[in-house]
Amino acid sequence: xxxxxxxxxxxxxxxxxxxxxxxxxxxxxxxxxxxxxxxxxxxxxxxxxxxxxxxxxxxxxxxxxxxxxxxxxxxxxxxxxxxxxxxxxxxxxxxxxxxxxxx
Numbered sequence: 001x002x003x004x005x006x007x008x009x010x011x012x013x014x015x016x017x018x019x020x021x022x023x024x025x026x027x028x029x030x031x032x033x034x035x036x037x038x039x040x041x042x043x044x045x046x047x048x049x050x051x052x053x054x055x056x057x058x059x060x061x062x063x064x065x066x067x068x069x070x071x072x073x074x075x076x077x078x079x080x081x082x083x084x085x086x087x088x089x090x091x092x093x094x095x096x097x098x099x100x101x102x103x
Contacts, residue, residue, distance in 0.1 A: 024073075025059040026059035026060055026071050027062055027072050028073055028098075029076055029091050029095050030095065033077060033085040036077075038055045039052075059073070065098065066101060067101055068097075068098065076094035076097050077090075077094055080094050082094060
């Protein structure tokens, strides 16, 4: 979160957190699960005003992780049979596996 005591003139406001948060579905299991939920669940997309075209992409390989390849989150989620971002225990295990090997 951005902390500021005054406006910078660049869109950051002292009373509101603003900024850009990146999503890395190739390497972050939570991000991959969220992408899959949005891709597969039309009511969820509608709730947030997201069109099908906005989630019609495959994760972009960034980091090659030994034992997981260049789509670590995808591999871990598939191996652990993560079905949604509500699979908290499986996602925690997937994150531990990805981050232990990747960093």
